[in-house]
Amino acid sequence: MCETELLIDYLYGELAPDERHKFDLHLKSCADCRREIDGMRATRTTLQSWAPSEPDLSFEVVRAPQRSESRKWWGLSPAWGLAAAMLVGAVSAAIANVEVTIGGSGLTVKSGWNRNAVAQVQESTTSDDAAALRREIVALSDRLARAEGLLGQQDTTNVTATDPVPGRMTDAEIARFVRHMINQSEERQQTVLARQILQINRDQETARRTDFDRLGRGMVEIQRTAVETFQRQKAIEDHLLRVGLQR
Amino acid sequence: MMSDEELVARSRGGDLDSFNQLVLRWERPIYALAYRVIGREEDARDVAQETFLRAFRALGGFKGQAKFSSWLYRITLNLCRDWIRRERRTPIAQAPEGVDLVDLAGEATPAESIEDLVSRKQLSEAVAKAMALLPDEQRTAIILKEYHGLTFQEIADLLDCPLSTVKTRLYQGLTVLRRHLHRADEGLARPRPADSLGQAIRSIN
Numbered sequence: 001m002c003e004t005e006l007l008i009d010y011l012y013g014e015l016a017p018d019e020r021h022k023f024d025l026h027l028k029s030c031a032d033c034r035r036e037i038d039g040m041r042a043t044r045t046t047l048q049s050w051a052p053s054e055p056d057l058s059f060e061v062v063r064a065p066q067r068s069e070s071r072k073w074w075g076l077s078p079a080w081g082l083a084a085a086m087l088v089g090a091v092s093a094a095i096a097n098v099e100v101t102i103g104g105s106g107l108t109v110k111s112g113w114n115r116n117a118v119a120q121v122q123e124s125t126t127s128d129d130a131a132a133l134r135r136e137i138v139a140l141s142d143r144l145a146r147a148e149g150l151l152g153q154q155d156t157t158n159v160t161a162t163d164p165v166p167g168r169m170t171d172a173e174i175a176r177f178v179r180h181m182i183n184q185s186e187e188r189q190q191t192v193l194a195r196q197i198l199q200i201n202r203d204q205e206t207a208r209r210t211d212f213d214r215l216g217r218g219m220v221e222i223q224r225t226a227v228e229t230f231q232r233q234k235a236i237e238d239h240l241l242r243v244g245l246q247r
Numbered sequence: 248m249m250s251d252e253e254l255v256a257r258s259r260g261g262d263l264d265s266f267n268q269l270v271l272r273w274e275r276p277i278y279a280l281a282y283r284v285i286g287r288e289e290d291a292r293d294v295a296q297e298t299f300l301r302a303f304r305a306l307g308g309f310k311g312q313a314k315f316s317s318w319l320y321r322i323t324l325n326l327c328r329d330w331i332r333r334e335r336r337t338p339i340a341q342a343p344e345g346v347d348l349v350d351l352a353g354e355a356t357p358a359e360s361i362e363d364l365v366s367r368k369q370l371s372e373a374v375a376k377a378m379a380l381l382p383d384e385q386r387t388a389i390i391l392k393e394y395h396g397l398t399f400q401e402i403a404d405l406l407d408c409p410l411s412t413v414k415t416r417l418y419q420g421l422t423v424l425r426r427h428l429h430r431a432d433e434g435l436a437r438p439r440p441a442d443s444l445g446q447a448i449r450s451i452n
Contacts, residue, residue, distance in 0.1 A: 007418065008414040008418050009414070012399075014398075014399065043428055044393065046370065047389070047424070049367060049371050050375055051371055053282070054275075057278055058274075059274050059296055059299055060270065061270060062263075
């Protein structure tokens with residue numbers, strides 16, 4: 001064992017009794033080693049004056065409720081999560097129904113709100129919107145039925161009379177009606193979508209305001225605590241000054 | 248009172264209350280270790296908190312091969328090392344925060360005068376500054392020995408180094424500290440009340 005290790009072992013009381021005894025004897029005759037040990041002991045005593053600050057710890061491990069991870073991360077009210085989920089839903093529906101066609105008029109990109117997306121969007125609309133839509137569809141169906149009836153009558157009456165090519169006008173008219181219905185349906189869906197987006201924006205805005213309010217209250221609390229701390233320090237400073245003046 | 252090992256066994260069985268008893272028992276030493284190693288109160292608090300979270304998550308892998316406290320110390324020291332690397336600084340560049348005089352006043356004995364308090368505060372700050380001058384490995388060895396009472400072997404296991412290296416680090420660290428603190432001691436040997444009071448007021452301001 002080298003001298004350094006021996007010295008450290010002795011200093012921390014980890015020498016075997018017989019070795020310790022030998023070292024004690026050595027110290028009696030060696031002033032250098034004595035000085036070294038005394039100096040180290042004094043340093044060790046001084047080290048004990050370093051006290052760490054004592055903040056309020058009170059750690060506790062708690063079981064996280066479901067989906068608490070994302071809540072904790074964002075620190076926001078559930079409305080945000082709901083709004084975001086809804087927003088993601090709307091966007092994914094739009095993406096799922098995008099239709100890309102290459103035709104005579106070039107490249108066409110169209111989101112097919114009038115197809116499978118309809119069911120998803122209708123599910124999340126309010127009952128008023130759904131009822132209005134249903135009424136609209138019923139009305140359009142009636143109009144189509146009436147038109148078909150009218151055209152059927154025309155067909156029967158004109159087969160042998162005025163129109164030499166009976167089916168041509170009928171087809172054009174049906175196509176016009178169908179196009180009109182599709183257009184109306186698309187407009188309606190777009191209105192519903194716009195309304196939904198507006199609602200999501202409103203929800204987000206409300207949630208954001210709530211969070212800002214909470215932050216504001218937190219800031220006021222922090223300020224209050226800071227003022228209290230300052231006052232406490234001021235009181236101590238005053239006390240010290242008074243003591244200083246008395247002496 | 249249940250031993251750490253008993254509480255660990257219960258915690259491993261899913262008893263959260265038992266684990267929280269371990270947290271309560273060890274949060275102060277773990278915080279103190281982190282505080283003395285990295286020297287910043289807020290970050291030390293985060294390190295302590297993260298230590299317990301990691302310990303809780305890794306409890307299944309803790310087979311009792313070491314003492315629970317040694318296992319916690321290892322997690323804390325790893326987190327401190329990550330912190331020092333991440334922050335690209337060590338406390339060497341910045342003296343750790345000293346002890347607040349208000350805190351000291353709270354725990355002062357009735358016989359202790361303001362001069363004693365001031366002197367204690369100055370000494371505490373002097374030690375913190377001197378410790379900050381040490382290389383990481385010497386500082387860690389001294390902290391584990393002086394403030395946590397670990398044996399040389401426990402320190403060697405924690406720091407993954409031979410026993411002789413631990414003793415050398417302690418010796419070198421103490422030698423540097425002795426030099427710096429001796430100077431500080433001379434300054435503080437017999438503080439004149441007016442001087443220490445003036446310094447205290449300046450430090451508060």
